[in-house]
Amino acid sequence: MAGPGGGSSDVQWCFSQVKGAMDDDVAEADIISTVEFNHSGELLATGDKGGRVVIFQQEPESKNQPQCRGEYNVYSTFQSHEPEFDYLKSLEIEEKINKIRWLPQKNAAQFLLSTNDKTIKLWKISERDKRPEGYNLKEEDGRYRDPNTVTTLRVPVFRPMDLMVEASPRRVFANAHTYHINSISVNSDHETYLSADDLRINLWHLEITDRSFNIVDIKPANMEELTEVITAAEFHPYQCNTFVYSSSKGTIRLCDMRASALCDTHAKMFEEPEDPNNRSFFSEIISSISDVKFSHSGRYMMTRDYLSVKIWDLNMETRPVETYQVHEYLRSKLCSLYENDCIFDKFECCWNGNDSVVMTGSYNNFFRMFDRGYRHDVTFEASRENSKPRSVLKPRKVSTGGKRKKDEISVDSLDFNKKILHTAWHPLDNIIAVATTNNLYIFQDKVN
Amino acid sequence: GRSEVSGGTAVLWCQQEMEDKVISPEKAEEVKLKARYPNLGAKPGGSDFLRKRLQKGQKYFDSGDYNMAKAKMKNKQLPSAPTEKSEITGGHIPTPQDLPQRKTSIVASKLAV
Numbered sequence: 001m002a003g004p005g006g007g008s009s010d011v012q013w014c015f016s017q018v019k020g021a022m023d024d025d026v027a028e029a030d031i032i033s034t035v036e037f038n039h040s041g042e043l044l045a046t047g048d049k050g051g052r053v054v055i056f057q058q059e060p061e062s063k064n065q066p067q068c069r070g071e072y073n074v075y076s077t078f079q080s081h082e083p084e085f086d087y088l089k090s091l092e093i094e095e096k097i098n099k100i101r102w103l104p105q106k107n108a109a110q111f112l113l114s115t116n117d118k119t120i121k122l123w124k125i126s127e128r129d130k131r132p133e134g135y136n137l138k139e140e141d142g143r144y145r146d147p148n149t150v151t152t153l154r155v156p157v158f159r160p161m162d163l164m165v166e167a168s169p170r171r172v173f174a175n176a177h178t179y180h181i182n183s184i185s186v187n188s189d190h191e192t193y194l195s196a197d198d199l200r201i202n203l204w205h206l207e208i209t210d211r212s213f214n215i216v217d218i219k220p221a222n223m224e225e226l227t228e229v230i231t232a233a234e235f236h237p238y239q240c241n242t243f244v245y246s247s248s249k250g251t252i253r254l255c256d257m258r259a260s261a262l263c264d265t266h267a268k269m270f271e272e273p274e275d276p277n278n279r280s281f282f283s284e285i286i287s288s289i290s291d292v293k294f295s296h297s298g299r300y301m302m303t304r305d306y307l308s309v310k311i312w313d314l315n316m317e318t319r320p321v322e323t324y325q326v327h328e329y330l331r332s333k334l335c336s337l338y339e340n341d342c343i344f345d346k347f348e349c350c351w352n353g354n355d356s357v358v359m360t361g362s363y364n365n366f367f368r369m370f371d372r373g374y375r376h377d378v379t380f381e382a383s384r385e386n387s388k389p390r391s392v393l394k395p396r397k398v399s400t401g402g403k404r405k406k407d408e409i410s411v412d413s414l415d416f417n418k419k420i421l422h423t424a425w426h427p428l429d430n431i432i433a434v435a436t437t438n439n440l441y442i443f444q445d446k447v448n
Numbered sequence: 449g450r451s452e453v454s455g456g457t458a459v460l461w462c463q464q465e466m467e468d469k470v471i472s473p474e475k476a477e478e479v480k481l482k483a484r485y486p487n488l489g490a491k492p493g494g495s496d497f498l499r500k501r502l503q504k505g506q507k508y509f510d511s512g513d514y515n516m517a518k519a520k521m522k523n524k525q526l527p528s529a530p531t532e533k534s535e536i537t538g539g540h541i542p543t544p545q546d547l548p549q550r551k552t553s554i555v556a557s558k559l560a561v
Contacts (some may be wrong), residue, residue, distance in 0.1 A: 021558040030558055052557045077560040092505045117505070179502055198502055226498050248498070281478040281488075332473035335480040440559055 011430055012446040013393045015386055017071060019056070020439035022384065032435040034422055038102040038110065041426040044072055044433055045112060046440055047097025051081040053114055053167075055125065069431060069444055076125050078167040081116040093118050099184050101193070103206075111170070113193060117180040120195055122171035122206065130158040176202050176212045183233045189240040196233035196245060203257075215263050216245060216255065231346075232292045239298065242267075246303060250287030254314065270301075270312050272319045282334045282343070290346035295355040296427075302358055304349040307331060309360050309370065324370040324377065327362050329400045329411045342416050350425045361420025364409065365436050366396060382420060382434045382441040392446065 021030065029050025036045050044056040057075035084093040095116055103111040109126040134156040137145055179197035186193045194215070195202050201216035216233075220226055228249040236242035241257045253266035274283065286306035294301045300321070303310050307328060310320035326347075330337060337343040342363075349360040361367045362379070370377045379396045386393060399408035422435040430445035482488060 019559045021561075029555070032559075046557075046559055048557060048559075050555075050557070054557045054559045074560045077557055090506060094505065180504060223499060229498055229501065278472055278474065280472070280474040281481060282474055332477060334474060334477040335484075338481060339484075438558070 013380060013430075013432075013443050014390045014446050015388065015393065015441070016069075016390070016431075016444045017442040018384065018387055018439055019054075019442075026438045030438040032422060032438060032440060033096050033098060034100050035424045035433050035435050035440065036100045036102060036112075037424050037426055037433070038112075039104050039427060041428050041431065043075065043102070043110060044424070044442075045100045045102070046435065047080065047100050047114060049094075049096040051079055051083070051095030051097060051116065053078055053080045053097060053100065053112075053123070069429065069447065072442055076165040076167050078123070080114045080121060080123065081119065084118075098181055101184050101186050103186055104190055106190075113184050113186065115181050115184050115195065118174070118177055120173040120181070120184055120204075121169050122173075123167050124170045125165060125167045128164045128166060129160060129162075131161045132156045133159045171206070171209050173204055173209050173212070176204075182231060185233060185235040185243065187235045187240050188238045192240075194233060194235060194243060196230050198229040201230065201233055201243075201245060201263075213261070215257065215261070217262065217264060231289050234292055234294055234301075237294050237296060237298045244292055244294070244301060246289035246292040248288040249284060250289055250305060252289065252292060252301070252303060252312065268314070268317050270317045270320075272310070282338065285338070285343055286334070291348040293349060293351060295351050296353065297355055300355065302349055302351065304347050304360055306343060306345075306347075309349055309358055311358070311372070322372060324358070324368075326360055326368055327366075327398070329398055333411065337416070340416065342419075345419055346421060347419075348422050350423055352425045352430070353428050359423050359425060359432065361423055361434070363416050363419050364414040365418040365420055366398075367420045367423055367434055380443075382436050382439075387441075390446075393443065 020032075027050075029048060029052075031049040032046055033049055034045075034047040037043070038045070042058050044058075046054050046056075048054075054077045055075045056072035058072050059070035061070050080097055081095040083095045085091070086093060093116065097114050097116060099113075099115050101113045103113070103122075105111075109124050112123050112125070114121055114123060133140065134154050136150055136153055136156075137147065139145055173195070177195065177197045177200070179199050181195055181197050183196040184193060191207075192203055192205050195204065195212075196216075199217065199219040200214055202212040203215045204212045216230070218228070218230065228247045228251075231246050231248055233243060233245035236244075242254065243257070244252050244254045246252045250271065252270040254268040254270070255263035256267040257263060259265070259267060274287075289303045289305050291304040292301060299314060301312050301314065303312065303320075304326075307330060308326055309324045311322040311324075313321045334343060347361050349358060351358055356373050357369055357371050359367060359369045365382045366379050367382065368377060368379050379398070380393045381396050397405075397408045398414070399405060399410050404410050418436060420434055420436060424433045426432065432443050434441045434443065
């Protein structure tokens, strides 16, 4: 983990690996749509617009190179979702994987939930490294032997074989969402999980696919009166009765499932008061929360809106305890960002293992880290140019004033097509996974 | 103009201009947007905008249109299925056969190479 001081000030981030094609011509299917480490950090899953999941596994640390942590190599890949057409509603259902969430490991196999807009699937990923040999009635190639030719009996034995990793769909949770699923979250009870769409949140049992309970419904009786939608939802890390959901109006509601079956009435509502003088056409759009994540400690939660990251203390609803500006220089570009739809981009955010640093993406393939303790922030770029093995990342700077210093980049030179929406932090170590449009970068801290 | 004014008044004039210009960058952007799109509604996050968001993925026909078109077709000669999947536009009511088939991915992800 981070050094005794904690946080990013004593960490030197180095390039480790990059996955994906180098060419600029990006097929839509290759656009990465989600990135998630499992609970031990040994596995790293990605989902893409083509409905495919790729899982990487960290190699054990080698004795030859003790300075390096293990590399992540492909472990398994499978087609999770396929495009569908709902003829009844005349609705095209994309195969894009919106979210992947790992289940805590209970036995030798690994389980994850993956979801597109409408259907959640539970996948089992298991290893096979032995196979039975020496059957009495079957040849080695599987053909059946004539029983009359069997003169002796033997006991089949298991012999080692090349490792085979198999992914199989164990559950399909379908037909519970009228609107588009934006979040799934596994409960700390390891038995249930929630799925949230624009207007409703459902509670499922992992074993039961033909039934789910609706726990939040914000659909108005008259759709003309619709003013806000649900943008993200998450269960508390250890209070199995508590979850939060964020809205397009910048509010977060915390709900307690013990209070009632339908949690339309929140237990707490977190909202930062707005200065009415500063209100503009863009205010509501940029206040829309694109991601909400509890800290590992369960004491705080983090929200991401278009321009900032906010840390909230669950005990204080009136305002966030910390606010970090991700790219404040975009405030004077909102007109063009509205015209090219970038203002609607949904950036995610994540905590490091001990909740001392938070990270989120930006444009031009930049990503930002904020050290909560040292009040120090840094910007890095995920690019092939900085991809010499173990090369230390150089901090980047966007020049906001008139004079542009050497090595700085001006706001007008930023590439808004190069956005980092998805990032993930290893639960225990300083290893991060950063997704550009179609590439996955892995960075590690320098181990001396 | 400003360069013509003598020293003292130039300073006063610049100050006044600066005070007028101290509106938030956000409001300045709003003015720019409204200048480009004068018909833009006052409420950006209103129900129209949200409803459009909820309708993502909606295709061009519904079962009502489809059944009406089928009823009309009964009196006419049924058209043979088109050999080319041409773009469906205008008054043509699309049928399931006309819709471009979404091919499932058979290509492996480039991340797995």
